[in-house]
Amino acid sequence: MISPESIKKFKEIYKKLYGKEIDTKTAIEQGNRLINFVKIILNAENAVKNYKKESEVRKNAKSNI
Numbered sequence: 001m002i003s004p005e006s007i008k009k010f011k012e013i014y015k016k017l018y019g020k021e022i023d024t025k026t027a028i029e030q031g032n033r034l035i036n037f038v039k040i041i042l043n044a045e046n047a048v049k050n051y052k053k054e055s056e057v058r059k060n061a062k063s064n065i
Contacts, residue, residue: 002031 002010011027014020022030 002028002035007031 007027010031011022014022
């Protein structure tokens with residue numbers, strides 16, 4: 001859940017960027033979408049890092065055989 005302060009800030013930023021005011025319901029919906037998008041990006045980034053680490057470990061293990 002998004003805090004009331006975060007919703008207020010989101011609405012202010014939206015107005016600055018787009019010149020339109022949005023209602024609280026819309027701000028909550030769009031804020032949640034933004035949070036979910038960022039989570040997806042961060043999860044993908046972590047998956048890539050883990051893959052690279054695992055690949056390096058496998059590569060090192062093969063070279064030690």
